[in-house]
Amino acid sequence: ICAPQNKPVARYGFTLTSDDSIDFNEKEFLRFWDWLVNIKHIMAQKRLTVDVVADKMTPLRNFLINSFSNPPQDQSKLNEGWLYGTRYHISLTYDVFSLLLYRMPGSDELKITFFVDGQQYDASKFQRLEDVPLRRNDILAYAIASAAQDKDLLYQMGLFRVAKVDGDEISTERELQPLTKSGHLFPGNYQSTPLARRAMVILALCGLRKAGSTILTEDRLGWDIYSLAAQKRTENNPLSAYVLLTCASIVCMVVQVLVPILLCYRAIGEEDGDLTWDTYCARIFFLLYAAFAEISTWGLDTEDRVVAWLCFFPEFGIKRLVLGRIVNQLSKLITTVATIGLIVNSYSVFDVTLNSLALYYILNVDDDLVSDSALEGIRSFQEEQYITIKAKLALEYREPWFEDEHLPGITELPARYFLLASKRIGHFSLLMLCGAIIFAIFVPWFVSDGGFD
DSSP: OBOOTTSOOOBOOOOOOOOTTSOOOHHHHHHHHHHHHHHHHHHTTTSSOHHHHHHHTHHHHHHHHHHHSSSOSOGGGTTOEEEEEOSSEEEEEETTEEEEEEEOTTSOOEEEEEEETTEEOOGGGOSSGGGSOSSHHHHHHHHHHHHHTOHHHHHHTTSEEEOOOSTTOOOOOEEEOOOOTTSTTOOOSSOEEHHHHHHHHHHHHHHHHHHHHHHHHHOGGGOOHHHHHTBOSOSSSOHHHHHHHHHHHHHHHHHHHHHHHHHHHHHHHSOOOOOOHHHHHHHHHHHHHHHHHHHHTTTOOHHHHHHHHHTTOTTBOHHHHHHHHHHHHHHHHHHHHHHHHHHHTOOSHHHHHHHHHHHHHHTTHHHHTOOHHHHHHHHHHHHHHHHHIIIIIHHHTTSTTOOGGGSOOOOOOTTHHHHHHHHHHHHHHHHHHHHHHHHHHHHHHHSTTOSOO
16 A cells, blocks of 8 residues: 555555465455545545446456456466556466566655465565575566566566656656557556467576576585486577486486395394494484484475476476485485395494495495586576566567567476475484384394304
8 A cells, every 4th residue: 555645545555365275255356446446535635536436446356257257258368477567557367377567656766566366466576586486486476576676677578667757867767657558568457468478487597597597606505416317308408408407317226226226135144243332322413413414404405496496497307306306315225225235234333334435435326427518507507598588578579479488387396295205204314213223222232142252
């Protein structure tokens, strides 16, 4: 609500949301609409009659009734969005995202209000990228809100224009571009249009490209060979690099999954030796180390975050990203089991030490294959794509000849189940390690001679 000091309310804002579990009640909505018409009548300081105000608001009423009908009356427009604007505001709506650009009353100050799934979104509450929840709507909302702060981008998209000034001076300020019949973006009066979807996707792509630089800089430890190998064949990832990364990821997968199983199998198949005090203590301390190492990773989700964000980049294959996360989680589980099997079947301090360190080295082989040059190439590609979107795509999307195939869709986050499962696997691994520690403590009483040599 905007109310200049000592003056009546000049502008208000609210959002209506739908709930799939509740049927739309048109009678209740019309009661709300009568109240809204009267509010508008009062805000107009009664210069217009109630009937005139109601007549002016009829297109909006019909639009809302159609939008909230269950099911919507026009099924063919479900994948489109809505774009509407006046001299004072522009409303852009698609999917669960709604962007309102408006000018403050009595001034040229521009404000942006962003709604996600009916709730006002405040991107400033996330001081760092790592604070953004790993959910589809939160990731895309952060990206769109970030891109919407770029007034030059909004200018390129036709939502802003250069502010008028007196004389020959060239202004660097921006103001709202009225969406009139003479402009490319005029969709009519509250009509669904592909332009809204295209505009929202462009904002999301720009925000993702900006976030990509942060992910590559701050989340360096979250990258592994599986993330690099998930890149599709592009100019930035030619056939030779694509084949090389694919082969490296396959080799890494075999090392992380198969080698611990073979090591554990060989250790269990050997004959039991004599347990000494120093080996007994080494077993317990290395199992404790493994447990604390597992606990220390619970607060870190860099790999999960990198994969979750990359799922929305069109040059990365979602199936490969998800497969990489599955291999990582499976490797953690197998390594935990193999660590327990090797330690409790090692009968010298030397064997206990080597087996423990070797297995935890295997956990990191996928990270060690990531080169700085590969990440630098991806970073450069992100910057090039961001410039391309601003200089080309942001201009072309509103042209009649533009094809929707030039823009990727806003996708879901298929990796969400594996992101959630990562902590559960960690808890299960710790539970197994705790059981192994208890067993290692009492193992002298479990053996047939009941003591040490």
